Amino acid sequence: MQKINYITENFGKYDVFSIDSYMNIGGFQSLQKAIDMEGEDIAAVLSDAGIKGRGGAEYPMGRKWSQARAVKRPHHCVICNADEGETCTFKDRELITNDPFNLIEAMVIAGWAVNAEDGYIYMRAEYSHLRPRLINAIKQAKERGFLGKNILGTGWDYDVHLYSGAGAYVCGEGTALIRSIEGKAGRPRMKPPFMKQSGLFARPTCINNVESLSIVPHLLHDAVPYMQAGTKESIGTKMVSVGGNVNKPGVYEVPFGITVRDIVYGLAGGIQEDHKIRLIQFGGASGKISDDRILDISYSYEDFAKNNLIIGSGSILVIDERTSVIDFLRYTQDFFLHESCGQCTPCREGNRHIRIFLEKIKNGTYTDEDIQTMKTFARVMPMSSLCGLGETAQNALKSAFDVFPEVFASKTQTEAVG
Amino acid sequence: MIEDSSKFEITDELKSKIEKILDNHYHDFTQIVGILLDVQDEIPQHYIPKAAAFYIAEKLPLKLSVIYDCITFYDALNEEPRGRYPIEICDSVACKVNDNDFLLGSLKELLGIDFGTVTYDGRFTIEKVSCFGACDRAPAVRINKTVYGPLKTKEQVRKLLEQFV
Ligand SMILES: Cc1cc2nc3c(=O)[nH]c(=O)nc-3n(C[C@H](O)[C@H](O)[C@H](O)COP(=O)(O)O)c2cc1C
Ligand code: SF4
Ligand code: FES
Numbered sequence: 001m002q003k004i005n006y007i008t009e010n011f012g013k014y015d016v017f018s019i020d021s022y023m024n025i026g027g028f029q030s031l032q033k034a035i036d037m038e039g040e041d042i043a044a045v046l047s048d049a050g051i052k053g054r055g056g057a058e059y060p061m062g063r064k065w066s067q068a069r070a071v072k073r074p075h076h077c078v079i080c081n082a083d084e085g086e087t088c089t090f091k092d093r094e095l096i097t098n099d100p101f102n103l104i105e106a107m108v109i110a111g112w113a114v115n116a117e118d119g120y121i122y123m124r125a126e127y128s129h130l131r132p133r134l135i136n137a138i139k140q141a142k143e144r145g146f147l148g149k150n151i152l153g154t155g156w157d158y159d160v161h162l163y164s165g166a167g168a169y170v171c172g173e174g175t176a177l178i179r180s181i182e183g184k185a186g187r188p189r190m191k192p193p194f195m196k197q198s199g200l201f202a203r204p205t206c207i208n209n210v211e212s213l214s215i216v217p218h219l220l221h222d223a224v225p226y227m228q229a230g231t232k233e234s235i236g237t238k239m240v241s242v243g244g245n246v247n248k249p250g251v252y253e254v255p256f257g258i259t260v261r262d263i264v265y266g267l268a269g270g271i272q273e274d275h276k277i278r279l280i281q282f283g284g285a286s287g288k289i290s291d292d293r294i295l296d297i298s299y300s301y302e303d304f305a306k307n308n309l310i311i312g313s314g315s316i317l318v319i320d321e322r323t324s325v326i327d328f329l330r331y332t333q334d335f336f337l338h339e340s341c342g343q344c345t346p347c348r349e350g351n352r353h354i355r356i357f358l359e360k361i362k363n364g365t366y367t368d369e370d371i372q373t374m375k376t377f378a379r380v381m382p383m384s385s386l387c388g389l390g391e392t393a394q395n396a397l398k399s400a401f402d403v404f405p406e407v408f409a410s411k412t413q414t415e416a417v418g
Numbered sequence: 419m420i421e422d423s424s425k426f427e428i429t430d431e432l433k434s435k436i437e438k439i440l441d442n443h444y445h446d447f448t449q450i451v452g453i454l455l456d457v458q459d460e461i462p463q464h465y466i467p468k469a470a471a472f473y474i475a476e477k478l479p480l481k482l483s484v485i486y487d488c489i490t491f492y493d494a495l496n497e498e499p500r501g502r503y504p505i506e507i508c509d510s511v512a513c514k515v516n517d518n519d520f521l522l523g524s525l526k527e528l529l530g531i532d533f534g535t536v537t538y539d540g541r542f543t544i545e546k547v548s549c550f551g552a553c554d555r556a557p558a559v560r561i562n563k564t565v566y567g568p569l570k571t572k573e574q575v576r577k578l579l580e581q582f583v
C-alpha cells in the first residue's frame with residue numbers, strides 16, 4: 001500500500017516545545033518564502049493544489065483567501081477553527097499534538113496573505129491539555145520576531161491569540177464560533193453579513209480548519225510531492241480519523257484515490273473479531289452513510305459525490321453487524337438533539353420529533369404515517385434551519401432512506417412479510 | 419452530599435485567585451468564557467458558585483445575565499457542584515458501539531451512584547458528555563482533563579478509580 005507523509009512530514013522529527021528544534025528541520029522557511037510573495041500568488045498556490053476546506057464544508061481554500069483579500073475594509077483577522085466537534089473526528093488533535101509550530105507558521109502565512117492584523121485559534125475545551133504547547137509556540141515565535149511588530153522587517157504587525165471553546169459542537173459553525181470568542185453564548189446568527197465582510201468583532205474574517213492551514217507551509221516549501229499524489233480531481237493527501245469497530249482506530253494520512261478497503265482493512269486493521277460491516281459513516285455526525293459496497297470505491301471527492309457521500313472532515317466511522325441501523329441512527333440523533341442550540345424551530349423541534357420516530361421504529365410501534373412525517377421533517381429541516389447544524393443533522397437519516405430502505409418499510413409490508 | 423451552590427461563601431483567597439485570573443485575561447470581558455473556565459478550575463467541585471459569578475460581574479463591565487447565559491449554554495461550564503473527580507463518560511457513537519454501556523454499568527456498580535448523585539465522600543460524579551475526540555480510545559472517560567481508555571473490563575475500571583483514592 002502507498003505510504004505517504006506529506007502533511008504529517010514533521011511528526012516525531014522535532015521537539016514540539018522548542019522553536020530551535022523546529023527551525024533545524026527547516027521551520028519558518030516557508031514563511032520567509034511567503035513574505036517575498038504577493039498574497040494573491042499564495043492563494044493561487046492553494047487553488048492550483050485544489051485544496052478544499054478540511055473542516056467539513058469543502059469550500060475551495062484558494063478562493064476563500066482571494067475573496068478575503070478583496071475585502072477592502074481594514075482590520076482583517078484570521079481564525080483557525082480547532083473546535084473539532086464532529087463525532088469520530090480527531091485528526092486536528094494529532095496535528096496540534098505533533099506539529100504545533102507548523103500551525104503557527106501557517107497562521108502567520110495566512111495573516112500575511114490576507115493582510116490581517118490578528119489571528120485567533122479557537123480550540124475546543126476538550127483539547128485543553130494541548131494549550132501549553134500552543135501557548136509556548138506562540139511565545140517562542142514572538143521572541144524570534146515571527147509574530148508581533150514589524151515581522152521579518154516587513155513593517156507588518158500581526159499577533160496570534162488562543163481562545164478556548166467550552167463544550168459546544170455548534171461553536172464549530174463560523175458565526176457561533178465568533179460569538180464565543182466575543183464572550184457570548186455561541187448561538188449562530190443569520191448570514192449575510194458574511195464572515196469575510198463582517199465576522200469577529202465586525203472585522204473581515206477568514207476562517208480555516210487546522211488541517212487546511214497545516215498544509216500551507218508544506219505546499220510553499222515543496223508542492224511537487226503533493227501535486228503528484230491523489231487523483232486528477234482530488235489532488236494530494238488527506239488526514240483521516242478512523243474509528244468505531246475497527247482493530248486499529250487512529251489517524252492516518254492517505255493519498256486521495258486509495259480505496260476505502262485499503263483504509264479500513266489495511267491501515268485500520270480490519271473489523272473487530274472479523275465481524276461483517278453494517279455501515280460506514282463519512283465526515284462525522286453530519287456525514288452520510290453507506291453499506292459495504294463503498295469498500296472498493298476510491299476515497300476521492302469525485303467518486304464520493306457519485307455515490308452520494310461526502311469526504312467532509314475526513315472521519316471514517318465503521319459500524320459492524322452487532323449494531324443495527326436504527327440504533328446507529330438513534331445514537332446520531334441523540335447527538336444532534338443534545339447539541340442543537342435550540343434557537344430555531346425546525347432544528348430544535350425537528351431533532352426532537354425525529355428522535356421519537358426512531359424510537360418508535362426501534363420498538364415496532366410506528367405507523368406508515370410516522371414514516372411519512374419523519375421523511376417530511378428530514379426534508380424540511382435542511383431548507384428551513386438557520387445554520388449548518390440543522391441543515392446537516394439529517395444527512396445520515398436521509399442517506400439511510402436510500403441505502404437501507406428495508407428499515408423504514410411500510411408497516412403493512414412488514415406485517416405481510418411476517 | 420452535594421452542597422448547595424447558594425450556600426457557598428466566597429473567601430478572600432478565592433477573591434484573589436479570581437483577581438489573578440482576570441489579570442491573566444487583561445480584564446477583557448470578551449474573554450469571559452476563558453475566565454469562567456479558569457475560575458471553575460479553582461473550585462474543588464468544578465463549578466461556578468453563584469457568589470463567584472456575582473463577584474466576576476462586579477469586576478467586569480458585564481451583566482450577570484450575560485455571565486449566566488454563558489454558564490448555562492456551555493456544557494463545560496457548570497452551575498452545580500460536582501465530585502472532585504467528575505467522571506465524564508463519552509456517550510457518542512464510537513464509544514457506544516464499543517460497549518460503553520458496560521463501562522457505564524461498571525462505574526455505577528463500583529461507585530454505587532447514578533447520574534446526578536455524588537459518592538458519599540464527595541469524590542465522584544458520573545456525567546454523560548458528547549464525543550471528546552478520543553474515539554481511538556473508545557470506550558473512554560475523561561476525568562479532570564485527562565482521557566482514560568479504552569476501558570473494556572471491570573478490572574480496568576476498578577484500577578482507574580483506585581488512582582483517585
Ligand atoms: C455545526 C457545525 C460545526 C462545525 N464544526 C467545525 C469544526 O469543529 N471544525 C472545523 O474546522 N469546521 C467546522 N465546521 C465548518 C466551519 O463552519 C467552517 O466551514 C470551517 O471552519 C472552514 O474552514 P475550512 O474551509 O478550512 O474547512 C462546522 C460547521 C457547522 C455547521
Ligand atoms: S439550526 Fe439548530 S443549531 Fe443552528 S441555529 Fe437553528 S437551532 Fe441552533
Ligand atoms: S465517540 Fe467517544 S470520544 Fe469520540
